[in-house]
Amino acid sequence: MSWLDALRERARNLFAQQDVDLDEEIAYHLELETSRQIANGCDPGVARARAVARFGNRRDVADATRDERGTHLMEGGMQDLRWALRSLRKNPGFTALAMVTLTLGISAATVAFTVLDTVLLRPLPYPAAERLVYMQELTSKQSLRPPSYPNFVDWRSEPKSFDGVVSAMYPFSETVWPGERMSEPVRATLLGVSRRFFATLGVKPAIGREFSDDESRVGGPRVVMVSYEFWQTQMGGRQPLGTLRVGDTPAPVIGVTPPDFRFLRAADVYFSHEQEPGTIRSAHNYMVVGRLKTGVTLDAARAEMARLSQALMSTYGNETEAANVDLKPLRDYLVGDYRTMLGVVFGAAALVLLIACTNLVSTQLARGWAREREVVIRAALGASRARIARQLFIESAVLVGAGAAFGLVFSAAATQAVKKLGTGLVPRLNELSVSGRAFLFVAAVAVVTSLIVGIYPAVRLARGDAGLVMRSARGSSVSVRTSVWRLLVGFEVALAVVLLVGSALLVRTLHNILTADTGIVSRGVVTAAITPREEDAGRLDEITRSLGSLPGVDGVAFTNRLPFTWGDQSGPIRRQSDPLDRNWPALAGFRVVTPEYFSVLKQPVLRGRAFTSADRDGAPHVAIITSGVAAKLWPGQDPIGKAVATNYLMKEWLTVVGVVTEASSWTMPRGSQHEIFVPLAQHLQSTQGQLVVVLRTRGDAQALLPELRSRLRQLLPTSPAQIGTMDERIAKSAADRRFAMIALLVFGGIAVCLAGVGIYGVIWYIVTTRTHEIGVRLALGATSGMIQGEVLRGAAAMALGGIVVGAIAGVFATRYLQSTLYGVSRLDPSMYAVGAAIALVATLLGALVPARRTSRIDPMISLRGDA
Amino acid sequence: MTRDTGELLPGTFEMLALKALTLGAMHGWGIAERIERLSDGACEIQQGAVYPVLQRLLRKGWVVAAWRATENHRRARYYRITPSGQRRLDAEIAWWRRSSSGIERVLRAAIQEG
Numbered sequence: 001m002s003w004l005d006a007l008r009e010r011a012r013n014l015f016a017q018q019d020v021d022l023d024e025e026i027a028y029h030l031e032l033e034t035s036r037q038i039a040n041g042c043d044p045g046v047a048r049a050r051a052v053a054r055f056g057n058r059r060d061v062a063d064a065t066r067d068e069r070g071t072h073l074m075e076g077g078m079q080d081l082r083w084a085l086r087s088l089r090k091n092p093g094f095t096a097l098a099m100v101t102l103t104l105g106i107s108a109a110t111v112a113f114t115v116l117d118t119v120l121l122r123p124l125p126y127p128a129a130e131r132l133v134y135m136q137e138l139t140s141k142q143s144l145r146p147p148s149y150p151n152f153v154d155w156r157s158e159p160k161s162f163d164g165v166v167s168a169m170y171p172f173s174e175t176v177w178p179g180e181r182m183s184e185p186v187r188a189t190l191l192g193v194s195r196r197f198f199a200t201l202g203v204k205p206a207i208g209r210e211f212s213d214d215e216s217r218v219g220g221p222r223v224v225m226v227s228y229e230f231w232q233t234q235m236g237g238r239q240p241l242g243t244l245r246v247g248d249t250p251a252p253v254i255g256v257t258p259p260d261f262r263f264l265r266a267a268d269v270y271f272s273h274e275q276e277p278g279t280i281r282s283a284h285n286y287m288v289v290g291r292l293k294t295g296v297t298l299d300a301a302r303a304e305m306a307r308l309s310q311a312l313m314s315t316y317g318n319e320t321e322a323a324n325v326d327l328k329p330l331r332d333y334l335v336g337d338y339r340t341m342l343g344v345v346f347g348a349a350a351l352v353l354l355i356a357c358t359n360l361v362s363t364q365l366a367r368g369w370a371r372e373r374e375v376v377i378r379a380a381l382g383a384s385r386a387r388i389a390r391q392l393f394i395e396s397a398v399l400v401g402a403g404a405a406f407g408l409v410f411s412a413a414a415t416q417a418v419k420k421l422g423t424g425l426v427p428r429l430n431e432l433s434v435s436g437r438a439f440l441f442v443a444a445v446a447v448v449t450s451l452i453v454g455i456y457p458a459v460r461l462a463r464g465d466a467g468l469v470m471r472s473a474r475g476s477s478v479s480v481r482t483s484v485w486r487l488l489v490g491f492e493v494a495l496a497v498v499l500l501v502g503s504a505l506l507v508r509t510l511h512n513i514l515t516a517d518t519g520i521v522s523r524g525v526v527t528a529a530i531t532p533r534e535e536d537a538g539r540l541d542e543i544t545r546s547l548g549s550l551p552g553v554d555g556v557a558f559t560n561r562l563p564f565t566w567g568d569q570s571g572p573i574r575r576q577s578d579p580l581d582r583n584w585p586a587l588a589g590f591r592v593v594t595p596e597y598f599s600v601l602k603q604p605v606l607r608g609r610a611f612t613s614a615d616r617d618g619a620p621h622v623a624i625i626t627s628g629v630a631a632k633l634w635p636g637q638d639p640i641g642k643a644v645a646t647n648y649l650m651k652e653w654l655t656v657v658g659v660v661t662e663a664s665s666w667t668m669p670r671g672s673q674h675e676i677f678v679p680l681a682q683h684l685q686s687t688q689g690q691l692v693v694v695l696r697t698r699g700d701a702q703a704l705l706p707e708l709r710s711r712l713r714q715l716l717p718t719s720p721a722q723i724g725t726m727d728e729r730i731a732k733s734a735a736d737r738r739f740a741m742i743a744l745l746v747f748g749g750i751a752v753c754l755a756g757v758g759i760y761g762v763i764w765y766i767v768t769t770r771t772h773e774i775g776v777r778l779a780l781g782a783t784s785g786m787i788q789g790e791v792l793r794g795a796a797a798m799a800l801g802g803i804v805v806g807a808i809a810g811v812f813a814t815r816y817l818q819s820t821l822y823g824v825s826r827l828d829p830s831m832y833a834v835g836a837a838i839a840l841v842a843t844l845l846g847a848l849v850p851a852r853r854t855s856r857i858d859p860m861i862s863l864r865g866d867a
Numbered sequence: 868m869t870r871d872t873g874e875l876l877p878g879t880f881e882m883l884a885l886k887a888l889t890l891g892a893m894h895g896w897g898i899a900e901r902i903e904r905l906s907d908g909a910c911e912i913q914q915g916a917v918y919p920v921l922q923r924l925l926r927k928g929w930v931v932a933a934w935r936a937t938e939n940h941r942r943a944r945y946y947r948i949t950p951s952g953q954r955r956l957d958a959e960i961a962w963w964r965r966s967s968s969g970i971e972r973v974l975r976a977a978i979q980e981g
Binding site for chain 1: 894
């Protein structure tokens with residue numbers, strides 16, 4: 001035992017001894033007073049009770065005496081702290097409830113702040129990230145396009161505003177053999193990057209180096225870099241790094257990116273796209289980022305790029321579409337779309353915190369009223385009102401401080417959960433961590449919360465006239481007091497209704513997105529992306545038959561890309577009268593399909609026919625277009641038999657044989673997706689070795705996946721497949737909304753629980769303070785059912801006010817959700833009805849427990865109690 | 868609201884307790900009883916309240932306490948006023964006289980003017 005422990009032990013003994021002494025003193029006191037009462041002629045049976053009554057509350061006296069002890073060392077603060085701790089210990093139920101309330105409120109706010117801070121506020125994880133700008137072509141029609149390679153090269157070499165301009169292509173997947181020898185192949189995501197890509201971003205490879213200038217030119221040696229995660233999981237973290245086989249080419253691995261590195265898109269393997277540069281100035285295939293020189297403003301860079309664009313336009317004329325260059329800070333490009341959503345989430349968390357505070361204010365008030373006698377005794381003993389106010393305030397501060405501490409621990413855990421759930425749903429969530437700023441935020445929240453929670457009840461209680469309270473009959477001013485309280489609880493209900501309406505709208509939105517008519521029937525569709533070798537191309541029929549024989553499979557088709565994955569990859573399509581290089585009537589995705597594609601996806605053929613097995617190599621080349629393309633190319637005419645060309649098949653004229661409905665893209669913003677289809681049998685080379693098997697299944701699509709996986713492994717042992725259901729993909733596309741919905745649901749749930757707790761508190765107080773009145777009424781013949789009904793009606797009335805106010809507030813608050821909603825009006829009355837109904841149910845549940853207490857009131861006891 | 872019972876004026880309890888102890892060392896109950904008896908019941912106090920006050924007086928060094936046997940052979944904690952307690956009492960009494968006579972004058976003047 002250390003000397004410190006010894007000292008503590010002695011101090012404890014000392015205090016314990018003093019407590020024993022005090023007990024003895026009080027016992028003797030009561031004895032003496034009892035004998036005096038008897039001496040004064042009091043009945044011995046009553047004398048003891050009288051003595052006790054004259055003495056006052058024994059525990060209050062002991063507490064007050066203890067407070068006076070030994071405080072010359074730590075006058076004031078510590079004493080108040082002890083008083084606060086003791087009074088919290090005396091009411092474990094209240095203390096626990098207050099802690100849960102505060103912990104929930106503070107955690108909600110902290111987690112929401114951490115997400116907001118990580119995604120929106122914190123700089124990107126690159127040195128001097130504020131100088132990184134995202135650059136896009138701006139057409140003469142003011143629409144944004146990804147830059148082409150030739151334009152990127154000019155942007156890199158000409159301007160003086162940048163320390164460097166780099167580019168990356170859109171990632172694609174490829175079969176990679178990660179082992180030293182012929183090992184199991186895996187499907188990896190590849191990302192082509194330009195020279196000095198990592199140096200310009202300011203990222204140092206964890207191991208090795210990045211591509212040299214020599215490796216970043218046509219004809220340079222073929223080498224690759226890998227991500228840290230790929231290196232760890234697929235290459236066993238081996239050193240030296242050795243060689244990978246990518247597709248058919250072996251490539252030495254020269255470097256490993258730092259852990260968690262993720263630029264614009266996640267990738268496993270990096271290569272230099274400058275070994276096979278793009279040549280067409282109007283092919284929009286690159287993502288371009290520049291690093292501004294120190295001291296160069298964004299506006300100066302914009303001006304320079306505008307001048308450069310002018311010069312390029314005059315040199316290349318119609319070859320380039322970049323009338324100007326759009327520059328925006330990289331962070332804005334990455335997370336700009338998420339600003340509203342994260343604002344909504346944070347706002348919701350703030351409302352939860354506000355409800356938690358309100359709850360605490362009201363319970364503190366109630367406790368204060370219940371403790372008035374204690375306060376009065378202290379006042380009579382000479383404690384100043386300021387001192388009492390301070391003590392009450394410290395009590396609140398202790399609660400809030402402990403709540404903040406729990407909240408911090410809880411939110412650290414919750415943050416990990418959010419990171420796990422949210423990575424991939426929201427950009428940058430993989431960087432999520434509780435930062436120093438979040439700590440500061442919690443501290444600020446705690447201070448503000450204790451100010452809100454502490455000051456009002458403290459002032460309110462300390463102002464009360466001590467003498468008046470002491471003698472006033474119980475319950476005489478209940479109605480006055482509860483009016484403030486009812487207001488607070490009504491306010492909580494209103495806030496909860498706002499959150500519930502928001503949640504309901506988002507649930508509806510997500511449901512709409514998942515079940516929306518996309519023009520095809522996605523339910524039950526399974527896809528598998530494969531990379532067959534050239535010699536497998538002739539086996540497609542065999543593969544189709546084999547997969548078609550799997551139990552539960554109704555149809556099998558092949559295409560070159562997953563349905564709905566167009567994004568930036570649309571190409572111009574032309575009529576014969578249109579010029580080759582400009583003024584295209586439409587852009588459309590290019591899809592190579594087998595004849596069964598339309599029936600498998602249930603994409604209806606509106607005119608003409610679907611492809612048949614007769615559309616094979618050697619037969620006339622045909623195409624099918626979507627209705628949107630038909631409307632743009634031949635408005636009001638029959639497109640069947642017309643000739644059409646796409647930039648994906650340069651200079652080849654195809655005959656339109658059919659028009660199908662246009663599948664809408666399910667990524668946001670939703671819109672129809674123009675597509676042009678050609679038969680796989682006529683354009684095998686256009687698939688570039690990438691194929692997607694599309695299967696229509698009966699019953700549970702998910703259940704088919706393992707069997708499909710093993711069958712594909714048998715059929716194509718060298719081509720690992722990426723397998724998934726269409727529904728999963730659609731769900732993933734609504735990920736940001738799902739994230740907002742989950743957040744609002746959680747916060748809405750917490751809010752409505754807290755409001756229920758608030759109602760519970762006020763009803764409990766009313767019932768307790770009216771025990772006498774209720775006793776009288778029971779004695780006069782009222783049934784306990786009547787009384788309970790009355791209590792519940794009172795609670796409902798209290799909630800209804802809040803619900804009305806909340807619904808009105810919701811009309812305004814949901815404006816912030818507007819851009820997030822899909823297929824539901826923010827003013828949809830049914831959504832408000834749902835929110836109101838849930839709030840009402842929570843209210844009644846909260847009121848039910850204390851209301852049932854009334855049935856246990858014994859009229860005789862409650863009447864005698866007040867005598 | 869009438870003030871029919873003898874409620875103590877705030878801040879006067881210490882003075883009365885010290886005064887009670889000038890009559891000789893006494894235990895808690897005895898002090899409460901003395902105050903009530905000497906005031907003819909005008910100063911009716913919540914008896915338990917003497918203990919926090921005595922604790923405060925102890926801490927300030929104005930009284931000391933010791934366990935002693937009582938006349939009926941029980942053990943009781945007796946409080947005794949110290950010289951510094953006596954000085955404190957004198958100062959309190961002087962303050963009380965000054966302020967109460969001031970209050971008294973105001974009340975009388977009010978009657979005359981009324």
